[in-house]
Amino acid sequence: MDFQVIADNFSFLMLQGFIGVGGFAGGTLRLALPAIALGFILGTAIALARLARARWLALAAGVYVEFFRGVPLVMVIFWFWFMIPALIGTALPEYTVALTAFVVFEAAYLAEIVRSGIQSVARGQVEAATAAGLTHAQTMRHVVLPQALRHMIPALVTQFIVLLKDTSLASIIGYVDLTKAAQIVNNREIRPFELYLFIAAVYWMSSYAMSRYARYWERRLMPSASAPV
Amino acid sequence: MNYRFDWSVLWSGQTGAWLLQGIGTTLELSLIGWLIAVALGIGSGALRTLPSAPLRWLAAAYVEFFRNVPLLVWMFFWYFAVPPLLPQIFQDWLLDHGAEFWAGVLALGVYHGARFAEVIRSGIGAIPRTQFEAAASTGLTTAQTYRLIILPVAFRLIIPPATNETLNLLKNSSIALTIGVAELTFQVRQIETYTAKAFEALVAGTMLYLLLCLALSALSARLERRAAIPGMITRRNIGEA
Numbered sequence: 141m142d143f144q145v146i147a148d149n150f151s152f153l154m155l156q157g158f159i160g161v162g163g164f165a166g167g168t169l170r171l172a173l174p175a176i177a178l179g180f181i182l183g184t185a186i187a188l189a190r191l192a193r194a195r196w197l198a199l200a201a202g203v204y205v206e207f208f209r210g211v212p213l214v215m216v217i218f219w220f221w222f223m224i225p226a227l228i229g230t231a232l233p234e235y236t237v238a239l240t241a242f243v244v245f246e247a248a249y250l251a252e253i254v255r256s257g258i259q260s261v262a263r264g265q266v267e268a269a270t271a272a273g274l275t276h277a278q279t280m281r282h283v284v285l286p287q288a289l290r291h292m293i294p295a296l297v298t299q300f301i302v303l304l305k306d307t308s309l310a311s312i313i314g315y316v317d318l319t320k321a322a323q324i325v326n327n328r329e330i331r332p333f334e335l336y337l338f339i340a341a342v343y344w345m346s347s348y349a350m351s352r353y354a355r356y357w358e359r360r361l362m363p364s365a366s367a368p369v
Numbered sequence: 370m371n372y373r374f375d376w377s378v379l380w381s382g383q384t385g386a387w388l389l390q391g392i393g394t395t396l397e398l399s400l401i402g403w404l405i406a407v408a409l410g411i412g413s414g415a416l417r418t419l420p421s422a423p424l425r426w427l428a429a430a431y432v433e434f435f436r437n438v439p440l441l442v443w444m445f446f447w448y449f450a451v452p453p454l455l456p457q458i459f460q461d462w463l464l465d466h467g468a469e470f471w472a473g474v475l476a477l478g479v480y481h482g483a484r485f486a487e488v489i490r491s492g493i494g495a496i497p498r499t500q501f502e503a504a505a506s507t508g509l510t511t512a513q514t515y516r517l518i519i520l521p522v523a524f525r526l527i528i529p530p531a532t533n534e535t536l537n538l539l540k541n542s543s544i545a546l547t548i549g550v551a552e553l554t555f556q557v558r559q560i561e562t563y564t565a566k567a568f569e570a571l572v573a574g575t576m577l578y579l580l581l582c583l584a585l586s587a588l589s590a591r592l593e594r595r596a597a598i599p600g601m602i603t604r605r606n607i608g609e610a
Contacts, residue, residue, distance in 0.1 A: 210536075210582040211575050212543035214554050219575070222567035226372055305439035312547055319441060332449035340438045340446060347437035 145331040146338050157321025158342060165235045166316030172304045175242040176250075179303075180296070182243060183250025188280070190255055201251070208248035213309055217241045221313050238310040246303055253299060257292035258284055291361065297354035301347045308343075318342060378566045379573050391556030392577060398473055398552055399542045405478025406538060410485025415515055417486065418493045428486065435483035440544050443480050448472035448548040473545035481538045488534055492527035493519055525596040532589035536582050543578075553577060 146153070152162070160167015189201035208216065220241040225231045261284050269279040311320035322335045329335075378384045409431075416428035435443070448469055452460055463471065496519055504514040546555035557574035561567045 212540040308439040
């Protein structure tokens, strides 16, 4: 065992692979951060559609969520990888394909988190807002969503951990994330044990740190969640 | 867009056989991986609820270590990194017996075992403390309490989250294509490579995964109704944390 290979390639693995600054349009964080932000926006829209009074809208959102939750992410990535060139006639960079696939896929899971967050806000709040003369949209914006967001934080952090780990799958279409960076180094150095152990440690530290953070928020939210509203 | 559809690739000769083989391998991979995951999950999930701190710590270390690293990395690890460290005899045996399949099974089993452990733990946590006390007062040992009282009840409570986790395992078995296991997604890609019929192959693969997931959900919903314990309706909240 010889961990010199890690020291020699440390900046390639971490800067290019994990963060995403360097010669390739790559990076685990550069994919995961926009994916969670955009996925959250799309997910919120889908959750609102699922709770909408218009039945066709609720049904369409339900089908979206159930469909993507029943299909492996690898399959969704291949869908975008093969179908975008067929539809628009030109191939897009791996980054665009991967980001689109992750946003579309994660939105289905995030929609469920947002929906249960919205439903965790007590009924009386909505009734009070209606009584005070707020419209449905105003009630959502000023009363329900701010409270729902607080309740969602632990689940959102947990979902981000899932997403961060899932971005490793972008390597199968050639996107240079941390996993692909380790593969590239390994092809040259043939040190699979050291390299895969190292990236496992990097993923582990970021995931574990965030899961502690999620637990901290859960505990913080406990008293307010059980308080009478 | 001038794409000529040809759905016959899904059932004609070679490509149709690939698809069938793919389903078979996906099911085989998932089933063996599931058995390992459930065994590890029950063991470590139960350990995490014991009074003994070292045992709790051991199980927690297993769970936190394995579930916080991507499954893909575990697949690479078990397939590329571990075999070269084994004695030559084992390496030869693995080469003759589908090393990639067993690496995939092991990665799935160990990774999802850590996730099943959390499901089992929350199931045990949902059982009232009085059950443990009642078991102790009738003279049962800790092992007997778990085997005869706690686990049978916990199993009936965790059916919904355990189903969810089973479906995750089934879907995650697709990641084994990265180490060359010829499961369903692998075969879909192979059909695409040989026939250039990406759309048909992807539709078939997607539909097959959806069907497998729907069938499993329906099965588990029936099981849940039959196994429900009257009076214990807290099961909705288990394992959602």
